[in-house]
Amino acid sequence: MTSTTEQQPQTERYEPGAIEQRWRQRWEESGLYRTEDHVEGRDNWYALTMLPYTSGDLHVGHWFAMAPSDALARFRRMRGYNVLFPIGFDAFGLPAENAAIAGGAHPKDWTDGNIVHMREQLKRMGTMFDWTREVDTSSPDYYRWTQWWFLQLYRQGLAYRADAPVNWCPSCNTVLANEQVVLGACERCHAVVEQRAMEQWFFRITNYAEELLANEELEWPEYVKLMQRNWIGRSEGSEAAFALETPAPDGTDEIRVFTTRPDTLHGVTFMVLAPEHPLVRQITTDEQRGEVEAYVRAAGLASELERQATDREKTGVFTGAWCVNHLTGDRVPIWIADYALATYGTGAVMAVPAHDQRDFEFAEKFGLPIPVVIAPPEWDGQPLAEAYVEPGTMVNSRSFDGLPSEEGKAAVTAHLEAQGWGGPKIQYRLRDWLISRQRYWGAPIPMVYCAGECGIVPVPEDQLPVELPYDVEFLPTGQSPLALSEEFVSTTCPACEGPARRETDTMDTFMCSSWYYMRYADAVNGASAIAPGPATAWLPVDQYTGGAEHATMHLLYARFFYKAARDAGTVPGDEPFTRYFAQGQILGPDGRRMSKSRGNVVPPDDQVDQWGADTFRAYLMFLGPWDQGGPYDVEGIVGVARWLRRVWSLAADPPAGGGAAGGASREALREAHRTLERVTEDYDGFDLNTAVAAMMELTNTLVRTREAGPVDEADWNESLRLLLLMLAPVCPHIAEELWERNGQPYSVHQQDWPTADPALSALETVELPVQINGRLRDRIDVPPTATEAEVRALAETRPRIAELLDGREPERVIYVPGRMLNLVLR
RNA sequence: GCCGAAGUGGCGGAAUGGCAGACGCGACGGUCUCAAAAACCGUUGGGCUUCACGGCCCGUGUGGGUUCGACUCCCACCUUCGGCACCA
Structure with missing residues (x-):
């Protein structure tokens, strides 16, 4: 590559456009990125980047996520691993359907067109994706197995149907998961979310709460693990029963509550039920009924946004009913208030106004007593100005008086348990995963409702997939468009062969993305979701990369899913992603999120046209630390x-x-x-x-x-x-x-x-800073291995150092070989 | 409000107990050119000082502390960003 002849007068210029196209073609033709399950003498390495949603256009964020992932996958490959680096498309979901409703193309045509375009865009990136393993979650070959997984979870007792208050978006006409509600508004359309009761399919992710909580060992960013732990929200406490003075018509004779402060049980002066609590209707007295029903109705209509405003004044209504505190024998009035959440704990709260700020505010407003049962240190016996929530000494608590409150927790709980009035309880903030969507563009839930005696019947595996019909009406009626398709709905019961109706809801798309990384390992298998061979060859994923916005959704669902799959014997190990790296977010040149409305979008295709893919890739990696992101200049x-x-x-x-x-x-x-x-x-x-x-x-x-x-x-x-x-x-x-x-x-x-x-690579000499009293005064060239004596001797020959030393002997000499020499006089 | 992360030149950033500002952008000066662009070379934190070589002081959000030595560790505060938010 050197030239001994005369230099050419005109050197060939670097023209990325021409060479990049040519090499991509050559790579494809030679199958350079085709990955086998096993290669002699090489260990497998599974590098995974989050699959893109089929929005239609790749943006800089995709490049920022994928190009560095690709570089690291290529590096692994050069380091001797047999690397799998696959790609696919997250193709189900609302935007496709919204496009159809807006009068555009059919969701399938819209999606398929977007995939064709995005595939070409992705190929220009010059990645080592193995395209033979591409996955499209909206293809029947894929969602057939998504449905199979649903049946698998159902068999494991992890899928159930329940009537529950759900988040309802009046604009999208659908139910939203808690995670899709942001500040009381729909994550996608920002409409204000209402509450409705509906029968839905749930997955019992809470069964795995403890295991999901135990994420310390994962090689993930600490803050992401912390977010998950906070999201799961484990609380240790007690459950306590309060006897209803008058049993409810259905025979219920007590109210159970969860509390983290059993030590304050003697200070309960009222009970609060969530407005949606099933007992409300039963125990409300005729006298109070009008007021209570009005409150319940208002609470249902109130937006989640209004209810969640923390600085809102407390509201509530007395039901007219009373219960009894077993510990004291006191009669306790039962109120309803929307600060009690139906979906947490038992939906009922024992109110201890002296030691809980919310209860305190409520009691003050409604003139309820506020007896102190935990004395603050140096307490003068006067009424409190605000709730005292710190530890203290138990008072006004009968036989527990004098006990430090922290010890009182266990003592009271033990007493409750001994008397049969309750006992220890662990409560999680995490709710079960609601997967039903009243939407068309998703994988149909493979269940059938028998008109006869059989009830809910799973579709037999050999009848999968339950295919989405193409010809449907996309009217946003609040029902799934599938419900309007008689051809889809009416079927026969797999059990009795009598008439039956199909489930018309489809699955949350997080279901599709909870297992796609398994499918890459065995992408074209027509006989099972993933065979044992490929599963053990590739799973779990060695290195996952993607945005941390998925910390509490996708990444938690996928972990749950993997554990369920493990329990079914389908996959090895306990966790899907051994290592996870969260890249930062790339912003517009103005430092704000790129968006069309702000006009700060940088189209990646333009950057590639102008500079070439290599330059664009390298620039994205050069910008700054990958996990920080930042503005695109x-x-x-x-x-x-x-x-x-x-x-x-x-x-x-x-x-x-x-x-x-x-x-x-x-x-x-x-x-x-x-x-x-x-x-x-x-x-x-x-x-x-x-x-x-x-x-x-x-x-x-x-x-x-x-x-x-x-x-x-x-x-x-x-x-x-x-x-x-x-x-x-x-x-x-x-x-x-x-x-x-x-x-x-x-x-x-x-x-x-x-x-x-x-x-x-070793340096022959280093430039060693010489400090006097920690201040840089000179530099000398020495071998990195020089001894302290040698370095000091050399330093003292320097005029500047000699002058500053002025014949004095340093009190201390600190020498870090190769780094610096410090002569301390003082 | 609670939890977490981060604050360094005009800008993106480097350095995680040892020479602050690597690398790059921009700016300024220069070479080439009729000219411009491109390319290439040089300078570029602030202040003081020297004819000059050079030297001195200040400087990593603010205030304290530990240390021979602090962008780095500790304490308090300020700001920005992310998450959660009546979770009993």
Whole structure:
């Protein structure tokens, strides 16, 4: 690659457009990225990037998520692993249907068209995706198995049907999961969410609450694990029963509550039921009925937003009914108030106004007594100005008086248990996963309702998939469009062969994305969702990357799903994603979220057209730390473009050979080895920005070396070879092109990662800062291995140091070899 | 309100107990050019000082502390971002 002949007057310019297209074609034709389940002598490595939703257009965020993932997957491959790096499409969901309702194309046509377009966009990225394993979650070949999983969970007792208050979006005309309600509004359309009762399918994710909570061992960002733990929200406390003074018509004779403060049980002065609590209707006295019903009605209509406003004044109504506190024998009035949540605990709260701020505010407003049962330290016996929630000493608590409240918790709980009035209880904030959607564009729930005696009957596996009919009406009626399709709805009961109706709800799309990574391992299997061979070959995923906005939804659902699959014997291990890395969010040039309405969207296709995929990839990785994201500065990319032009010129316009061995080109080679150490470490630690910076430095050194005169050919060639190998993961096309031009065998992406030679990478001398009293005063060149005595002796010969020492003996000498020397006088 | 993360040049960032500002953008100056662009070279935290080489002081959100030495560790506060939010 050096030239001893006269230099060409005109050097060929770097034209990314032409070479990138050519290499992608060559890679595809040679099956370079085809991944086998097993390769002799190589361990498997499963690298996964979150699959994109089929919105129709790739945005910079997709590139920011996928291009660095690809670089790291390529690096793993060069490090000797058999790497699976698949891609697919999350293709079910509301936008497709909204497009249809808006009078556009059919959801299927809309989605299929988007996939075709996005597949082409993805291919321009130059990734090592194995397209033979592509997954489309809306294809019957895929959702057939999503339905199979539903049946599997049903068999495991993890799917059930329940009537429950649900979040209803009046605009989308559908039920939303708690996670899809943001600040009381619909996550997608921002309409204000109402409450409605409906019969729905749930998954018992709460069965796995403890196991999901135990996530400490996962190699995930700590903050994501913490978010999940907070989301699950484990609370230790007690359950306590209060006897109804008058049993309810259905025979219920007590109200059970969950409390984290059993030590305050003697201070209960009223009970609060959630307005939706089933007992409300039964125990309300005729006298109070009118007021109570009005309140319940108002609470149902009140938006989630209104109910969730924390600074709102407390409201509530007395039911007219009373219960009895077993511990004291006191009569306790039963109120309803919307600060009690129907979906947490038992939907009922024992109110201890002296020691809970919410209860305190309620009691003050309605003139209820506020007896102190936990004395604050130095308490003067006067009424409290606000609830005292800290630990203290139990008072007015009969036989428990004098006990520290923290000990009182266990003592009271033990007493409750002994008397049969309750006992210890662990409560979670996590709710079961509501998966029913009254929508068309999703996987139909494979259940049948028999008109006869059989009740709810699962569709037999050999009748899957329950296919989505193409011809349906997309009227937003509040029912699934499937309910309007008589052809779909009417069927025969699999059990008795009598008339039956199909379930018309479809599944939450998080269901599809809870197992897609399993399917990649065995994407074309027509006989099962995933066979044992591929499952053990690839699962669990070694490295997952994607946005942390999925911390409490997708990532939690997938963990639940995997554990259920494990219990069914389908997958190995306990967790789907051994390692997870959350990349940051890329923002518009103005530092705000990219959006069409703000006009700050940077279309990735334009960047590729202008600069080439390699430049764009490298720039996204160079911007800053991958986990931080940040603004996309359209001006900055030119720096990366200049760098790659310089890299190109190193190969296209080589220096004259015949230079002295051991000269500048030897120094350059030494730097190449040091760069290799840095880049290797940086790739390992996801520090792509500093890896690119290190390669830029090496490139600058090589350019200077070339300009300085003739080089030693062997040293020069080896330096350039190392640079191209290091560059290959980040810029796969230009690395491949220059690799070939340098006469190396196809393909650079199949090469082993080089090993740095410590003898070459070691520095011969370092510039050692010399400090006096911790202040930098001079620098001396010494071998990194120099002893303290040698370094000190040399330092003292320096005029400046000698002057400052002025003959004095340092009180202390601190020497960190290779880093600095500090002479402390004082 | 609670939990978590982060504050460094004009800008993106580097350095996680040892030379603050690597690498890059921008800006300024220069080479080439009829000219411009591109490319290339140089300068670029602030202040003081020197004819000059150089030297000194200040400087990593604010205030304290630990240390020979602090962007880095500790305490308090301010700001920004993310999550949760009447969860009994």
